[in-house]
Amino acid sequence: MNPSRIAIAALAFAAAAAGVVARAQDAPKPATKTKNVVLVMSDGLRWQEVFGGADPALINKKDGGVAEVEAVQAAYGQETPEARREALLPFLSKVVAKQGRLYGDVGNECRVTNGKNFSYPGYNEVFTGFGDPRIDSNDKFNNPNVTVFEWLDAKPDFRGKVAAYGTWDVFPYILNRERSGMKIVACWEPPTGEGLTPQEKLLGEINANVHRLWSDCGYDAFSFYAALENLKREKPRVTFIGLGETDEFAHAGRYDHYLTSAHKFDASMKLLWETLQAMPEYKDSTTLILTADHGRGDAPSEWKSHGEKIKGSERIWVGVLGPDTPPKGDATLTTADQNQLAATLAALLGEDYNAYQPKAGPVISSAFGRP
Template sequence: MSLLRIATAILTLGVTSAALADDAPSPSTPALAKTRTKNVILVMSDGLRWQEVFGGADRALLTKKEGGLAHPEATKAAFDRETVQARREALLPFITKVVAKQGRLYGDVGGESRVTNGKAFSYPGYNEVFTGFGDPRIDSNNKFDNPNVTVFEWLNAKPGFHGKVAAYGSWDVFPYILNRNRSGLKIVACWEPPTGENLTPAEKMLGEINANVHRTWPECGYDVFTYYAALENLKREKPRVTFIGLGETDEFAHGGRYDQYLTSARKFDQYVEELWKTVQAMPEYKDQTTLILTTDHGRGDAPVEWKSHGEKIKGADRIWVGVLGPDTPPQGDSPSLTANQNQIAATLAALLGEDYNAYQPKAGPVIPSALGAGR
């Protein structure tokens, strides 16, 4: 990435391990089938609703009153279209035209995907994604070290993955959710600068500007810094497992700014597309990398509850999941299937040929169709 691209991206912000040793795999587990995937990248957009993923911009929110739009006509020109499919493609073109067709996209009506932790907010959701189960002890977004071992920590303890797992997130709670103190994972979160030896000029510049830019949210950095720092690290260190957690969609939704929420969702799609093209151009990743895309929780419906989530908000337990990679067959004419939040950790590991369920029996099962079974 050129320094000019970093500067341009910034200007468009609109600053308006004891138990972790190798486990003997269970030969009866279908997840242990040989896979072509050697690397997995999990990208999450905090609080991005399934309604937009499968329906595009919500017309009920394309107003100043309901959606807090600063310039309704400009927002409509960017995202409103006559058909649902056209609105999907305008908002999330890569997810709609590539992930949903060449891979799998779960969570539409008839194949609802859900959180199972009963909370429907961030820390419980990330814990469920990372560990495969909901934990009643995780009942707030407070900064406390996660008592559970995540799939990232578990993989990092294995010889083939040690030192090759990296996590980049916009939210300042990620070091606690991933338990940096215990796990030893490489974690760069919120306003922290990129870390590592031989940082590129782009990484150094990202760190310098991130430290001095105007901060809209003290606890959440801008996604442009998170994404490009993760991308630069991927190109330089070539980790086998990468997590990228983006936060703007949630922040703008809570603020009642549907226009900015849509813009951040569109950027999320752009980042995922660039990421996919980047790995396909690198011999270490080409045709042996799987992308998993999802969110930590859902939200309510228009006209008011779209701004909120939690156990009292109807529909906030509904999420979506996308999988694209060499082991995931195209959706084609297959019926819509379900992929719940508690299945992501085991699926991530299974794509790498590892049996996470044998280590953590509380985790949900592998998503069969993501690995070609139960099409």
């Protein structure tokens, strides 16, 4: 290669490296009412429960590992799927499914497209908009891909206004804290930052001293309330919250604990939404996106597991609630696959992620009321 071509190649490489900040900066931004987005994921929460409530085939000791069958049956074992759904997930079924859009039921299936159907590949796909064959384990290695969060955080309007809280100790690697420099609080880490509230300090103290069931996954309540306090104090424009108890208890074969965690996830989403609507910085200008990183197998034999070889674990669900999303509930809708979430999150904020990352899936158009 001659010197002039080397120089041109070097300039091209430099321009590509700067793309995280510069790409699509000059593109016209479509007007949206959404100024803030909160993305929450409940790891491995099945679409079956989201649309049908507790699975009758698992409310037993043999297949569901349920310790107190009568108590679980009384709480979540109503006669119809609609009643079971409202009992287990009242916020999703009464608010998201009526005031927003809920995708993933039979007839409008949502799917993982990475082919792996487990956590790191799933989070990468949600965060980047595409499946990457290099992401083939849950090991702790820095994600080579730039996530939509990192891309947004590099923009002047979002710099320092993106935060991530999660129960899993791999999140700092998936979001590449080392490269991105983003605010990421994961697993058993205490809340960080200047001017922590007494509530945040107390959460950190309790989190450091509580008995731990899992070394690599904290409890949902600590990550959720730490994120909620950060929302109140720092008022970020983009927040990710990753909750893991549903996956942990499903793998353990404890359907009773899985249901309890799913119910508490739903209650937390209600509190989150009410908190956002009570704050002038977020009221009527914030979209809530809810989903899971992967599905699970069918009851009664394979619900504990997921992965390439587990049929049905590619199916997920997606909920969208906010000022740009006309209510249509969970009626027949266009699909909303996992690789569409990154571009949709950005588009809600008036940003064109597809222009930066052409491998990302397209925007979920029906989330904006478009065909």
